[in-house]
Amino acid sequence: MENRWIAYLIPPLIVTLLLVAGSQFVFIQNSFYQDLGLGRTGTDLTLVNYLNFFTDSFYLKTFWITIKVSALASLFTLFLGFPIAYVIARMKSRLAMLLLAGIVVSTFVTIVIKVFGLIIIFSADGVLNTTLMDLGLIDRAYSIIGTQEGIVVGLMHFTIGFSVLLLYSVVVTVPPSLEYAAQIHGASRWRVYQRVIIPLCTPGFVVGGLMIFNMCMGAFTSAALLGGGRVLTLPVLVQRTVMMEVKYSTAASIAFVLLVSVILINLISLIAIRRLRSARLVIA
Amino acid sequence: MNKITKTFTSAAVAVGLVAAVATSASAGEFDGVTLKVATWGGSWKANMEKIIVPKFEALGGKIEFVTGSPASSFAKLVAGRGRAPFDVMEVLDAQVGDFAQVDYLQPINLDLIPNKTNIQPFQYNNTYVGSWFTQEVICYNTEKFSELGLSAPKTYADLAAPALQDKVSLPDINSGAGLANFGGVIFAAGGDEQNIQPGLDLMKEINATKFWKRGGETKTQFETGDIYAAVVHAGWCARAARAGSPVMSVHPEIKPGVKGLAKEGWLGIMKSSENVAAAHWFINEYLTTDFQYEYAINSGVFPLNSEAIEKMKSDEINARLMEMDAGNISKMLRIDYNKVDKTAWIDGWNKTLTTN
Incomplete structure (x- = not known):
């Protein structure tokens, strides 16, 4: 029976391999040939594009910034998203479904519109700056465009809806009875969070955090619009290298480094978490 | 019906037929032709849709736009190894050197661009025709x-x-x-x-x-x-x-x-284009006074057409913000x-x- 269902998966697998893996393979294959500009490549296999990447401080700094803003955005998104997800998960009224539906609907709004909304809010004459200036907290309008902070905010805006939905599905798996039991035994609300809810949700945090991180590492629009051409991330650099310089091999090598680094960071994180949990079990 | 009347009627019918054939030939000059033009979106495309497209449609053809920057159009060309998804393209002066290396453009037959007399001789050659600056x-x-x-x-x-x-x-x-x-x-x-x-x-x-x-x-x-x-x-x-x-x-x-x-803009015809006559027609229309003026007012570029330049001087905002003196313009970097x-x-x- 199981084998029959697996057979149904073969056609989509073939289509995926052809359309996604096939095109990726051609693109990545290009990265192993010297870039001669204007879409032309050398004929000999070489690692020169990768050597350029790992020996050029510009590329390395861009790589570091991409990881940094993605990690910060993931962390802050989890912090922001979890309380929202928790409150919705514990709601008994129909409002919970309404809120979830609202979040789902908000994900339909194209990211360009969302980012422009942010730009308006953070503009010199925008709500935030005028309020802060009226309160005397700042004497000059602060702009998020062209800053790493701006990209972090943009990435958070991009992933927050997804993170709430993901964490909601984690929180609903934790029975409220466990919280009541802890409270009956005298645990404070904070203690319940610390010792019951958060430990039980940790696997969800890890998986969710990694998923958000992966989305941020590949995010283009938020980084391009809020980076303002001043702060570059790897996806933006790939686009610039293809569109402006028409250097396909160089762009392919940057894209491949991005792909491999994301896979490695995911693997290392999962291995580290597994070891940590094993160590805890041994101690326990 | 006497002989004179018969002769007159026959002549009238013959003239009518010839006129009808001639009209339909002209009206159907681009029957079934879909010309693809790579240009910017927004007001750029809107100007073309307003002035050039109706004229082309009256000749039986259709114009489709492939919108994007000239850099993205060039990237598409390179990705397609010169097989362009368009017939005519807006080219920036900074790209002329790149095009020279890849040889994706075909020569322009200047005889098919009678409106070139509206612009200066240095603004066209056998590969490009100037469009604006x-x-x-x-x-x-x-x-x-x-x-x-x-x-x-x-x-x-x-x-x-x-x-x-x-x-x-x-x-x-x-x-x-x-x-x-x-x-x-x-x-x-x-x-x-x-x-x-x-x-x-x-x-x-x-x-x-x-x-x-x-x-x-x-x-x-x-x-x-x-x-x-x-x-x-x-x-x-x-x-x-x-x-x-x-x-x-x-x-x-x-x-x-x-x-x-x-900064100069040019128009070029792709080597892979199969609509060469229509592409020439399009470039010719681009140089008309009406289009150049409309373009200049709505998109803010400076026209090459001398009559359009004169018309543009009457616009208060353009006159205030742009240099209108030909001598000073020629001295720009x-x-x-x-x-x-x-x-x-x-x-x-x-x-x-x-x-x-």
């Missing part, structure tokens, strides 16, 4: 400059004033105006096509936190108060003025005797891209002005 200026908010006690800027270095920190927007090197304006800054700082360091130093001194990719961004940023000055083509300054921003333009002093910077190592310019820009 832009006047790259410093556009600034006069009210904010007064508030800050700043006088009108004269050149790029004036944008480095401490009071303007975080309030200046420059074109990204990745934008259509990037290379041209970077070139202007380089020359103004005492460098040249090979020696770009003075330009990079000046750019660093200006310390613009915003590099725009589309000129429209500057219009919005003027409105929201995010910027007080921008290096942008005069057409965007005109659009900001039309939208109510208190802006004025200055053609920057670049070197002795050179004030202002011009035009970057010689044959001498430019684009990779070195982009590398220099990336390493000095981004990710820090």
Whole structure:
């Protein structure tokens, strides 16, 4: 029976391999040939594009910034998203479904519109700056465009809806009875969070955090619009290298480094978490 | 019916038939032809849809637009190894050298472009026909400059004033105006096509936190108060003025005797095009007074058509923000891209002005 269902998966697998893996393979294959500009490549296999990447401080700094803003955005998104997800998960009224539906609907709004909304809010004459200036907290309008902070905010805006939905599905798996039991035994609300809810949700945090991180590492629009051409991330650099310089091999090598680094960071994180949990079990 | 009447009737019918055939041949000149044009979206495309498309449709054809920047159109061409998804393309002066290397354009038969007499002889050749040019200026908010006690800027270095920190927007090197304006800054700082360091130093001194990719961004940023000055083509300054921003333009002093910077647009026909006659027709229509004038007013570019230039002088905002004197226009800096190592310019820009 199981084998029959697996057979149904073969056609989509073939289509995926052809359309996604096939095109990726051609693109990545290009990265192993010297870039001669204007879409032309050398004929000999070489690692020169990768050597350029790992020996050029510009590329390395861009790589570091991409990881940094993605990690910060993931962390802050989890912090922001979890309380929202928790409150919705514990709601008994129909409002919970309404809120979830609202979040789902908000994900339909194209990211360009969302980012422009942010730009308006953070503009010199925008709500935030005028309020802060009226309160005397700042004497000059602060702009998020062209800053790493701006990209972090943009990435958070991009992933927050997804993170709430993901964490909601984690929180609903934790029975409220466990919280009541802890409270009956005298645990404070904070203690319940610390010792019951958060430990039980940790696997969800890890998986969710990694998923958000992966989305941020590949995010283009938020980084391009809020980076303002001043702060570059790897996806933006790939686009610039293809569109402006028409250097396909160089762009392919940057894209491949991005792909491999994301896979490695995911693997290392999962291995580290597994070891940590094993160590805890041994101690326990 | 007598013989004279019969002869007259036959002649009338014959003349009518010939006229009908001639009319239908002319009306159906491009029957079934779909011409694909690579151009910008927004007002650029809208102008074509308003003036050129109805005429082409009257001849039986259809025009489809492949919108995007010339850089993205070129990238599509390269990706398709010259098999273009369009017949005619807007080409920037900075791309002419790239096209020379890849040989994706076909010769233009200038006999099929009778409207070339509307423009100057140096504005067309066997590969390209000029379409427009832009006047790259410093556009600034006069009210904010007064508030800050700043006088009108004269050149790029004036944008480095401490009071303007975080309030200046420059074109990204990745934008259509990037290379041209970077070139202007380089020359103004005492460098040249090979020696770009003075330009990079000046750019660093200006310390613009915003590099725009589309000129429209500057219009919005003027409105929201995010910027007080921008290096942008005069057409965007005109659009900001039309939208109510208190802006004025200055053609920057670049070197002795050179004030202002011009960026040129050209049209080319793809080698892979199978609609060569229609492509020539399109280019010819591009040079008509009506279209050139409409284009200039709505998109802010400067027309090449001499009658359109004269008409444009009557527009108060354009007359205020653009240089109308032909002698002064001819003295504007035009970057010689044959001498430019684009990779070195982009590398220099990336390493000095981004990710820090």
